[in-house]
Amino acid sequence: MTDQTTLTHLQRLEAESIHIMREVAAEADKPVMLYSIGKDSAVMLHLARKAFYPSPPPFPLLHVDTTWKFQEMYKLRQKAADDAGMELLVHRNPEAEERGINPFDHGPLHTDMWKTQGLKQALDKYGFDAAFGGARRDEEKSRAKERIFSFRTATHGWDPKNQRPELWNLYNARKKKGESIRVFPLSNWTELDIWQYIMAQNIEIVPLYFSAKRPTYEYEGGLFMADDLDRLEKVMGYRPEITERSIRFRTLGCFPLTGAVESEAASLQEVVQEMLLTTTSERQGRVIDKDAGDASMEKKKQEGYF
Amino acid sequence: MTDPVYKTDALIAEDIEAYLDQHQNKSMLRFITCGSVDDGKSTLIGRLLYDSKMIFEDQLAALENDSKKVGTQGQEIDFALLVDGLAAEREQGITIDVAYRFFSTEKRKFIVADCPGHEQYTRNMVTGASTADAAVILIDARKGVLVQTRRHSFLCHQLGITNLVLAVNKMDLIDYDRQKFDAIVADYEQFAKSIGIESFTAIPMSGLAGDNITARSDNTPWHDGPILIDHLESIEVRAAASQAQPFRMPVQWVNRPNLDFRGFSGLISSGTIRPGDELRSLPSGKTSKVRSVVTMDGDLEQGVAGQSVTITLDDEIDCSRGDVLAAADDPPEVADQFESTIVWMDDAPLVVGRAYWLKLGTQTVSVTVAEPKYEIDVNNPSGLGSHLASQTLHLNQIGVAEITTEKRIVFEPYSYNRALGGFILIDKITNHTVGAGMLHFSLRRSQNVHWQATDIARAHHAAMKNQTPRVLWFTGLSGSGKSTIANEVEKKLALMNRHTFLLDGDNVRHGLNKDLGFTEADRIENIRRIGEVAKLMTDAGLIVLTAFISPFRADRRLVRDMIDAGEFIEIFVDTPLEVAEERDVKGLYKKARAGQLKNFTGIDSPYEEPENPEIRVNTVEMTPEAAADYIIGKILPLK
Numbered sequence: 031m032t033d034q035t036t037l038t039h040l041q042r043l044e045a046e047s048i049h050i051m052r053e054v055a056a057e058a059d060k061p062v063m064l065y066s067i068g069k070d071s072a073v074m075l076h077l078a079r080k081a082f083y084p085s086p087p088p089f090p091l092l093h094v095d096t097t098w099k100f101q102e103m104y105k106l107r108q109k110a111a112d113d114a115g116m117e118l119l120v121h122r123n124p125e126a127e128e129r130g131i132n133p134f135d136h137g138p139l140h141t142d143m144w145k146t147q148g149l150k151q152a153l154d155k156y157g158f159d160a161a162f163g164g165a166r167r168d169e170e171k172s173r174a175k176e177r178i179f180s181f182r183t184a185t186h187g188w189d190p191k192n193q194r195p196e197l198w199n200l201y202n203a204r205k206k207k208g209e210s211i212r213v214f215p216l217s218n219w220t221e222l223d224i225w226q227y228i229m230a231q232n233i234e235i236v237p238l239y240f241s242a243k244r245p246t247y248e249y250e251g252g253l254f255m256a257d258d259l260d261r262l263e264k265v266m267g268y269r270p271e272i273t274e275r276s277i278r279f280r281t282l283g284c285f286p287l288t289g290a291v292e293s294e295a296a297s298l299q300e301v302v303q304e305m306l307l308t309t310t311s312e313r314q315g316r317v318i319d320k321d322a323g324d325a326s327m328e329k330k331k332q333e334g335y336f
Numbered sequence: 337m338t339d340p341v342y343k344t345d346a347l348i349a350e351d352i353e354a355y356l357d358q359h360q361n362k363s364m365l366r367f368i369t370c371g372s373v374d375d376g377k378s379t380l381i382g383r384l385l386y387d388s389k390m391i392f393e394d395q396l397a398a399l400e401n402d403s404k405k406v407g408t409q410g411q412e413i414d415f416a417l418l419v420d421g422l423a424a425e426r427e428q429g430i431t432i433d434v435a436y437r438f439f440s441t442e443k444r445k446f447i448v449a450d451c452p453g454h455e456q457y458t459r460n461m462v463t464g465a466s467t468a469d470a471a472v473i474l475i476d477a478r479k480g481v482l483v484q485t486r487r488h489s490f491l492c493h494q495l496g497i498t499n500l501v502l503a504v505n506k507m508d509l510i511d512y513d514r515q516k517f518d519a520i521v522a523d524y525e526q527f528a529k530s531i532g533i534e535s536f537t538a539i540p541m542s543g544l545a546g547d548n549i550t551a552r553s554d555n556t557p558w559h560d561g562p563i564l565i566d567h568l569e570s571i572e573v574r575a576a577a578s579q580a581q582p583f584r585m586p587v588q589w590v591n592r593p594n595l596d597f598r599g600f601s602g603l604i605s606s607g608t609i610r611p612g613d614e615l616r617s618l619p620s621g622k623t624s625k626v627r628s629v630v631t632m633d634g635d636l637e638q639g640v641a642g643q644s645v646t647i648t649l650d651d652e653i654d655c656s657r658g659d660v661l662a663a664a665d666d667p668p669e670v671a672d673q674f675e676s677t678i679v680w681m682d683d684a685p686l687v688v689g690r691a692y693w694l695k696l697g698t699q700t701v702s703v704t705v706a707e708p709k710y711e712i713d714v715n716n717p718s719g720l721g722s723h724l725a726s727q728t729l730h731l732n733q734i735g736v737a738e739i740t741t742e743k744r745i746v747f748e749p750y751s752y753n754r755a756l757g758g759f760i761l762i763d764k765i766t767n768h769t770v771g772a773g774m775l776h777f778s779l780r781r782s783q784n785v786h787w788q789a790t791d792i793a794r795a796h797h798a799a800m801k802n803q804t805p806r807v808l809w810f811t812g813l814s815g816s817g818k819s820t821i822a823n824e825v826e827k828k829l830a831l832m833n834r835h836t837f838l839l840d841g842d843n844v845r846h847g848l849n850k851d852l853g854f855t856e857a858d859r860i861e862n863i864r865r866i867g868e869v870a871k872l873m874t875d876a877g878l879i880v881l882t883a884f885i886s887p888f889r890a891d892r893r894l895v896r897d898m899i900d901a902g903e904f905i906e907i908f909v910d911t912p913l914e915v916a917e918e919r920d921v922k923g924l925y926k927k928a929r930a931g932q933l934k935n936f937t938g939i940d941s942p943y944e945e946p947e948n949p950e951i952r953v954n955t956v957e958m959t960p961e962a963a964a965d966y967i968i969g970k971i972l973p974l975k
Contacts (some may be wrong), residue, residue, distance in 0.1 A: 038362060041642070041643070045603060052601055084599075084630070174435040174436055175434065194769045195459055195463045198755070198758045202695065202760060217436070220445075222440070226360060302356065
């Protein structure tokens, strides 16, 4: 008998995610990978490259853009796709663009129009029947109950009471025309797993995750980065007061919606250290979970949010 | 009480590298917790998360707030609220769906599937148990072994979980009474043995007070067994154990970036693999040697169970998704009839004889389920009376039944290899996952019946008759004109010197199928046999015409799947019910309306119209002869 090798938790998570991606590639007609440029997306993309190596992943990347992402995110976007040998699709909701929807004047409508509606439009436009997303079950309570293969109706709705049972590693990817599935290959990863994997595999991520002196302003009790001051002034109606601070981000989204944390953690080790010692959750800086009371994320998902 | 053993803040703060090193090499264990709402299951999980620092301040603040608002613990923190995520669950105070939670100790990462306890959520529990290495079964110390304890234990045992923890919870409410604890354990042991559970570990604990969960409790000095977290850290993970078994890898995807590379991608389900090892591809049986075990991090010297790899071989053998690569000298079996245990998971009950999709590993095939031999009483799974007579399976029922796959599949008994023994059933029309099952063994008749390779092949029969064999499947309401039109078509084909045969109610019901009645199961079997006969006749080179109501899509689908691609022509004789009833050639509608005929299609039994028939004829606008001409025009050329 050969020596027994005990796989580490990261090896098992990696193997599971790769298995999930291959199942989708084999069973879906037209899959796509949602790419948000954040750290989870970076890990998901890396896993996709591993899953199909030496072939490039047999699907494109899709970024549902809001025009309000950080400049450093836009910089990494094309490079990541090129490195993986994948096509990059970018979709911006034309109606939101035309109406100048922004996080200051439009509140929850900003997320709904740019992200929820934008995503639906993009999926319909290209006819994608399976979309990978980087969501994890440890992020939020209703995510904890979502399947890895999450079935959506033709109008992209999610019915939490009508989910397909998911046994062993057997995924039912069958659906009717017009229906689609969202697939979450990182379901069983935690925030710490993501960081450890980034470290172990040397995965490139947006530098905003690391601390640096950056221009910041305060808004409704939160600390934000003035990524594009002129644009901020235009929509806010005044020029916010800017202070240089050492900050970094635990998650990345639209810059006016993503709270920064004051930090000196400039290396991966320090970031992980800080994360382990912190006393607030990763989504704490996100405005989106709080806007409709407790079941906010569940409600958004029923409406078609990723 | 001492501080929980796995709070390692000091190490994180002082030497992050050492901490990360330690955590890089953790193993992973998946377990489920089962018990009903009142057993304190969610509280236990909330406690594990809390003690392992998986709850942050902002979550805690929300939790304290919620606890006062809707909690059941007065002013105390209600940990259950952390875990019950869906809005409906929080309102009703129960756990509906399986929720997955994560926490870590120094040695392990844990994934907990928190499963609902009520009988109506049996399917959810089975789902959670399917991926678990271990199960924690909670008992309320005040109540002892209950019906639900037996049900949960039985389900875990069925799903092959061998590491069972009997968590006797709420010990604080019985004053940590050792005698009561021992009595409960003895009671449980007797039951466990009766259903074949060989061993379990009993732990007295309190989720609310934190006894014996992450730290040994001073309240139970008499307990010399392990505490929960130590025990969970020491259980052997199944993936590691399966490395000792022969090599198996279901092929997921053929990796072909260019003409020089052809690899087979999959997750190794058991055993190990090295370059040079001899592999057999099943079901074809072809063998070759492993050239390399490819990953993006470089070729591996050895791949082991639990890893996702891509294997290249020395020879170009035929192998694709659904096939299984296995150790050449110790391959799994290939068969098409099995005894299985099935858990039904859909609101619509099992229809015996109907074709479903079966997915096992990466194989998806058409399957039919025979009438269950018996249903198992999940609330009383041991001893006399545990086997209930049953003609079908309803939601959350478990039964033992024979299943027959349309093609031979590669399998192993579930108890030996979950990856090649566990399957799901999918409804062909709704696409729901309607059931899950475990294969026990193949039935001897499928092992002993071998296809006789004949010298005069199918193509030869057809060539002699100068035609392409086909099945012209007429479907429609009673009185729609199926037989009349089929008869016209056959007459015209005869004039064209074609070899045909018409199957209809008269020549089939009086002979081949005279043992069948008109229940749903019998009607399905009727159609299945007609399909098989039609298939044999196409093998003989004939053009077969069938004229049966065949009201269910799934059954027509079953026949379509039996026949070679392109040879099954579904002809929908589209006559509105009012017209057919008006014609009422045989006076059957009148009888059905009077209640003298039961299950009559169109009256008290549905007719499911074909969604995409190859041919549709409208008998209101067309005469039978015109319809026949139209059909012939559609099937030309005949060769």
